[in-house]
Amino acid sequence: MEISGKTRVCGIIGDPVEHSLSPAMHNAAFQELNLDFVYVVFRVRKDELREAIVGAKSLAIRGLNVTMPHKNAVMKYLDEIESTARAIGAVNTILNDKGRLIGYDTDGIGALKALEENGISLNGKKLLLLGAGGAGKAIAFHGAQEVEELKILNRTTQKAKDLAEVLRKKFGKKIDGNSLSAKTMKKELEDTDILVNATSVGMHPKDDQSLVDASWLRPDLCVMDIVYNPIETKLAKDAKSVGAKVVSGVEMLVYQGAASFEIWTDHPAPVKVMRQAILRKLSELGVHH
Numbered sequence: 001m002e003i004s005g006k007t008r009v010c011g012i013i014g015d016p017v018e019h020s021l022s023p024a025m026h027n028a029a030f031q032e033l034n035l036d037f038v039y040v041v042f043r044v045r046k047d048e049l050r051e052a053i054v055g056a057k058s059l060a061i062r063g064l065n066v067t068m069p070h071k072n073a074v075m076k077y078l079d080e081i082e083s084t085a086r087a088i089g090a091v092n093t094i095l096n097d098k099g100r101l102i103g104y105d106t107d108g109i110g111a112l113k114a115l116e117e118n119g120i121s122l123n124g125k126k127l128l129l130l131g132a133g134g135a136g137k138a139i140a141f142h143g144a145q146e147v148e149e150l151k152i153l154n155r156t157t158q159k160a161k162d163l164a165e166v167l168r169k170k171f172g173k174k175i176d177g178n179s180l181s182a183k184t185m186k187k188e189l190e191d192t193d194i195l196v197n198a199t200s201v202g203m204h205p206k207d208d209q210s211l212v213d214a215s216w217l218r219p220d221l222c223v224m225d226i227v228y229n230p231i232e233t234k235l236a237k238d239a240k241s242v243g244a245k246v247v248s249g250v251e252m253l254v255y256q257g258a259a260s261f262e263i264w265t266d267h268p269a270p271v272k273v274m275r276q277a278i279l280r281k282l283s284e285l286g287v288h289h
């Protein structure tokens, strides 16, 4: 890739951020489409966030991804925030549109697209969502618009209940929050179509953990685990072994990146190339199935 005087810069801000998979994914996509763009990593400390955003504007940086710990704090420095991102209270993508900074959240979009592209439609379905953290909330907001019924279970029960109440009021559907106990999970799974794990349980180094007992899974269930390290979590393995349809966290990662890419470039994202770049990077980092 040749950097020219016209090269447009995108990047990611966060702390820590040096292990991000996004540079590999986006630079591969820019190259594939021959776009004069480059994607870099900016470590930004909490107390320097405002300066970083003001600086990004002055430097005419085209787009930014935003990761921990800035997803919420960054909102106050933007000129405009897309309505669902505002409702979620998180921004993971910024577009610099001729000096106006616009915030989006592509995590929820990415999760839904990952399901859809893998043949799983949420329309008219019952979704059981484990986790009401940042990613869980984004998935809940986008999922609630599609599903017939949504159950949110979270370790901190009140967070699930509060989120369900907001969504119920907004969408007027059957949406409830409850505790993440074995009893509730087992009961809810009996008549769920789609199960999404949006907690960090099962993430490396605790690869052998799953919230869901393998005996509760059925062949007619669709399961997505948003954890992508390991690529195939214990939950995903258990679901596969009973014949359930499984979507990996890598798919969500790819589609949230694809949504950001399209916001910045106005080109359809080369999803296949982005997936390959992620898998290559994960393998270099020693992350396997």
Ligand SMILES: NC(=O)c1ccc[n+]([C@@H]2O[C@H](COP(=O)([O-])OP(=O)(O)OC[C@H]3O[C@@H](n4cnc5c(N)ncnc54)[C@H](OP(=O)(O)O)[C@@H]3O)[C@@H](O)[C@H]2O)c1
Residues within 6 Å of the ligand: 107, 110, 130, 131, 132, 133, 134, 135, 136, 154, 155, 156, 157, 159, 180, 198, 199, 200, 201, 203, 226, 227, 228, 249, 250, 252, 253, 254, 256
């Ligand atoms: N594939 C992707 O594109 C993608 C995107 C974003 C995130 N992720 C992954 O998703 C996971 C969650 O990320 P996040 O940003 O939502 O994090 P977060 O905001 O910190 O939320 C963590 C969630 O996990 C729950 N949790 C943590 N430890 C638990 C335990 N031992 N038992 C039960 N629940 C537990 C938390 O429950 P409490 O509320 O009770 O603390 C909360 O619901 C991470 O593994 C992250 O890498 C993947």
